[in-house]
Amino acid sequence: MNMLIRFLLPILVIGLLSGCNTSGDSFVEYPQLGLEWSPIDSINNELPEGLSVYQSIHVGANLRAWYVLVRESLPEIESRVVVSDDADRRETVSEFAQRLDVPVMINGGYFRMDLNPAKHVGLLRVNDELIHAATSSVLRGEERFYLYRSAIGFDENNAIEINWVSSSGDSVYKWEEGIDNIPGQPGLQKDSTYRSLWTYRDILGAGPVLLRNSKIHIPVNEEVFFGTSIPEVHPRTAAGITPDGDLILLLIDGRQLISRGVDLPELAQIMLELGCKDAINLDGGGSSALVVNGFLLNRPAGKTVEREVMSAIAVYAR
Numbered sequence: 001m002n003m004l005i006r007f008l009l010p011i012l013v014i015g016l017l018s019g020c021n022t023s024g025d026s027f028v029e030y031p032q033l034g035l036e037w038s039p040i041d042s043i044n045n046e047l048p049e050g051l052s053v054y055q056s057i058h059v060g061a062n063l064r065a066w067y068v069l070v071r072e073s074l075p076e077i078e079s080r081v082v083v084s085d086d087a088d089r090r091e092t093v094s095e096f097a098q099r100l101d102v103p104v105m106i107n108g109g110y111f112r113m114d115l116n117p118a119k120h121v122g123l124l125r126v127n128d129e130l131i132h133a134a135t136s137s138v139l140r141g142e143e144r145f146y147l148y149r150s151a152i153g154f155d156e157n158n159a160i161e162i163n164w165v166s167s168s169g170d171s172v173y174k175w176e177e178g179i180d181n182i183p184g185q186p187g188l189q190k191d192s193t194y195r196s197l198w199t200y201r202d203i204l205g206a207g208p209v210l211l212r213n214s215k216i217h218i219p220v221n222e223e224v225f226f227g228t229s230i231p232e233v234h235p236r237t238a239a240g241i242t243p244d245g246d247l248i249l250l251l252i253d254g255r256q257l258i259s260r261g262v263d264l265p266e267l268a269q270i271m272l273e274l275g276c277k278d279a280i281n282l283d284g285g286g287s288s289a290l291v292v293n294g295f296l297l298n299r300p301a302g303k304t305v306e307r308e309v310m311s312a313i314a315v316y317a318r
Contacts, residue, residue: 034061049076062259082108093106106290123149125200126202143186146181148166148223150280151163162209181223183221211277231264233260233262233263235251235301249313
């Protein structure tokens with residue numbers, strides 16, 4: 001009997017750990033942060049119709065956060081992915097907002113800060129031009145993992161989607177599901193029956209997914225973010241889509257006494273509580289910055305100086 005227990009216990013532990021990963025399994029208990037949101041009237045009174053900003057300061061949870069509700073159904077509103085046109089391919093979010101003269105601007109996807117010009121990490125398509133291909137594989141130790149990471153897309157009719165993506169040449173494909181990767185065990189690549197052409201005008205790769213069909217689903221393993229700091233507590237930027245097709249842009253301050261930041265499950269829970277059906281994690285940390293009407297709302301990583309970024313989401317009001 002003791003031998004059987006010693007044999008089964010490691011299997012049971014592995015099973016429990018697998019059930020408690022951040023892939024949306026029913027074993028996971030997601031935190032209820034209880035954030036309360038208030039409109040910032042001093043800003044909202046100056047914003048075009050269809051845009052509104054809300055703030056939450058939660059002393060108990062040690063969090064400070066903002067979100068912008070973007071009514072995409074209004075013809076005057078248009079959200080776009082934008083990319084820096086500076087020589088080094090980097091601008092602050094404030095510089096983006098000033099150059100493009102838009103009321104709302106938030107930072108976008110991952111990029112290589114150590115390169116000049118900067119290089120996007122993951123898919124980036126702007127105005128139907130593929131600037132960087134989707135990430136197709138990564139190394140973890142000596143093992144290569146093939147993957148489809150997630151991206152948010154915007155089309156010319158103001159429709160928004162979040163999908164797992166790949167690219168080939170100038171073509172972008174969306175996938176019904178990711179590859180079943182787990183640490184130490186690369187998954188098998190999917191055949192092409194799981195994919196379809198994704199022709200959205202602007203597509204911004206980042207990840208991982210946070211919500212799928214109004215349920216928390218965080219495929220850290222499938223998108224191969226394990227072995228990185230992405231799942232840890234950080235300042236955060238996220239984008240989500242409501243059942244009505246509206247866009248929610250969320251920023252959570254972090255790395256400071258008044259706001260610690262959040263991990264991915266907390267971020268997903270906040271997006272769910274805000275009414276999103278689908279949501280994606282964007283670049284965070286020192287890159288997280290939200291500018292509304294030319295005013296930087298947050299303190300990036302607890303500082304007053306913004307980091308230059310390569311891509312951003314701009315909200316235009318015609």
